Amino acid sequence: MAYATARAAIGDSEFDRDTAVVARPGEPGTYDSELSAGWTIIRAVNGGYLLAVVGRALRAALPHPDPITITAHYLTASEPGPAVIRTETVRAGRTMSTGQASLFQRDEEGREVERIRVVAGYGDLAALPDDVRTSATPPSMPSYEDCVSSSDAPAGGPVTGSTAILDRLDLRLDLATAGWAVGAPSGAGDMRGWLGLADGRDHDAVSMLLAVDALPPTAFDLGLAGWVPTVELTVHLRCQPAPGPVRVALRTRNLAGGLLEEDAEVWDSKDRLVAQSRQLARAPRP
Known part of the structure; x- marks a missing residue:
């Protein structure tokens, strides 16, 4: 399988630098970060990147x-630039701890605005039992080499605005779910593809928070164009991903009242279901 030739290490990659947080002296549980413009799509910072x-x-x-398990509510659109994250430990147990956090930025008047609020349960994926009983199966899709990359896309399409995030991803879409790029969406509400990072960094638990929200939205396959802002996103991590790109499958079954859900599954190179998510998002407005 061909893959990104550069091999950035986990902990020393663009993704790690752009998601870094720095503890604020004298304020326990408070961290500063600089949201990078490299992870924007259309007119906002990508929700999966923010969650990471x-x-x-x-x-x-x-x-x-x-x-x-981690659940985020997106309150206002985040922008590239300084941000502060304030965390609180709700409970610390032997095998799992629960915490909450909010990310804030300053508006044009200098007022602090909450962008995203998160509640999460943390554990140790390496310590989980290895007993697996599942009826889930990996998505049926072409090989990495037989899928299409963003560089193959024609000019135009439903994305107007920033596509900076695509330069940071090694994304190869299943052609059966990429018809929207040439004006021929299937209408099924599906999106499937292989996903890696452009510098070759392997995935880990933190990058899975990006992976579930990194593909084009299923709204495009429904024939809708424009920004699809996330309202709420819940992610479940099941195991640490094996090296190599992952396969991501998204599906929307219901669009009503201007809202749609995206159910995601992420499968690693060992055919293991490593992450699942459900997202509620606003459908593009005409």
């Missing part, structure tokens, strides 16, 4: 290393 930033702050604040 907050996830790092909670990892630093809690005694356990990995988000097992």
Whole structure:
């Protein structure tokens, strides 16, 4: 399988630098971050990237290393620039700890505005039992080499505005779910693809928070164009991903009242279901 030739290490990659948080002296549980413009789509910072930033702050604040379950409510659109994350340890147990966090930015008048509020349960993915009983199966899709990359996309399409995030991803879409790029959406509400990071960094638990929200929205496959802002996103991590790109499958079954859900599954190179998520988002407005 061909893959990104550069091999950035976990902990020393663009993703790690751009999601870094720094503890604020004298304010326990408070962390500063700089939201990068490199992870924007259309006119806002990507929601999965934001969740990864907050996830790092909670990892630093809690005694356990990995988000097992994490739920975010997106209150206002985040912008590139300085941000502060304030965390609180709700409970610290033997195998799992629970925390909450909010990310704030300053508006044009200098007032602090809450962008995202998160509640999460952290544990140790490496310590989980290895007993697996599942009826879930990996998505049926072409090989990495037979999927299409963003560089293959024609000019135009439903995305107007920033596509900076695509330069940071090694994304290969299943052609059956990419018809929207040439004006021929399937109408099924599906999106599938292989996902890696452009510098070759392997995935870990934190990058899974990005992975569930990194593909084009299923709204495009429904024939809708424009920004699809996230209202709420819940992610469950099931195990640490094996090296290599992951397969991500998104599906929407119901669009009503201007809102749609996206159910995501992420499968690693060992055919393991490593992450699941459900997102509620606003459908693009005409």
